[in-house]
Amino acid sequence: MQTSQTNIVAGFHALSDPLRLRVLELLQTQELCVCDLCEVLNVTQSKLSFHLKTLKEAGLVNSRQQGRWIYYSLNPPQFAVLQQYLAEYSRLNQILSARSCDSGC
Template sequence: MQKLETKPLTLIVLGFHALSDPLRLQVLDLLRSQERCVCDLCEALEVTQSKLSFHLKALKEADLVRARQQGRWIYYSLNLPQLVVLEQYLAEYRRFSPMVPVRVCRDD
């Protein structure tokens, strides 16, 4: 496996940490199809804005979502290139590790 630079490694760690929370995964699922306003996310997830802002901060620090302000609202969208970075990181393990064969159980 290639040696990773400190900044990309930090983003990988932050990315997997961000993905470890069920609410943050729900946020990402909601953002799959379109950009959403924070108020829409709160409504869809049935959480307060203060609770959601904590989780959005973790997603932004991991560079998994992007935020843009329009008027008084902030809109969030997926940062797909960073999700690809996490996917490629995991793919390196699959590429260089021996694959475990699927075991078939037989009824005797």
Template sequence: MCQVLGVTQSKLSFHLKTLKEAGLVRSRQEGRWIYYSLNLVQFVALEQYLADFRRTSQIRFSSSCDHP
């Protein structure tokens, strides 16, 4: 992943740790290796949240444009 993303091992580890703390990825350790996978349930929840936000913020922003 480091080579594909063009980042160092420490930077990748930091970002994976952050994603894990946010609940977006899961990890399991086997020996000295840690395997990561997406937490799809959290991605569905995030997608719903963003869709709701987008819908409500468009209403808010469009009404604010009507008033100078």
């Protein structure tokens, strides 16, 4: 699979979980540390870490460490990749009908 396809698959996989969507929604307005995310989402750090790892591997979030805390923020360029991929489908005005299968396929 090509790198861009890999990024797209990973991105949509990461978007397929309600908790990960909630994390992304919280990060729309500001960078947050893991402790704040755990508190707002009412989840354990181990559960959240699994989901943050998925989001980070998909390129949807960035992380930075400050002292003992890790802060997360959105990575807008990866959202642009997913948006561009979906835009290709929104441009389709008409899908052509399949050709006749008279050839015995």
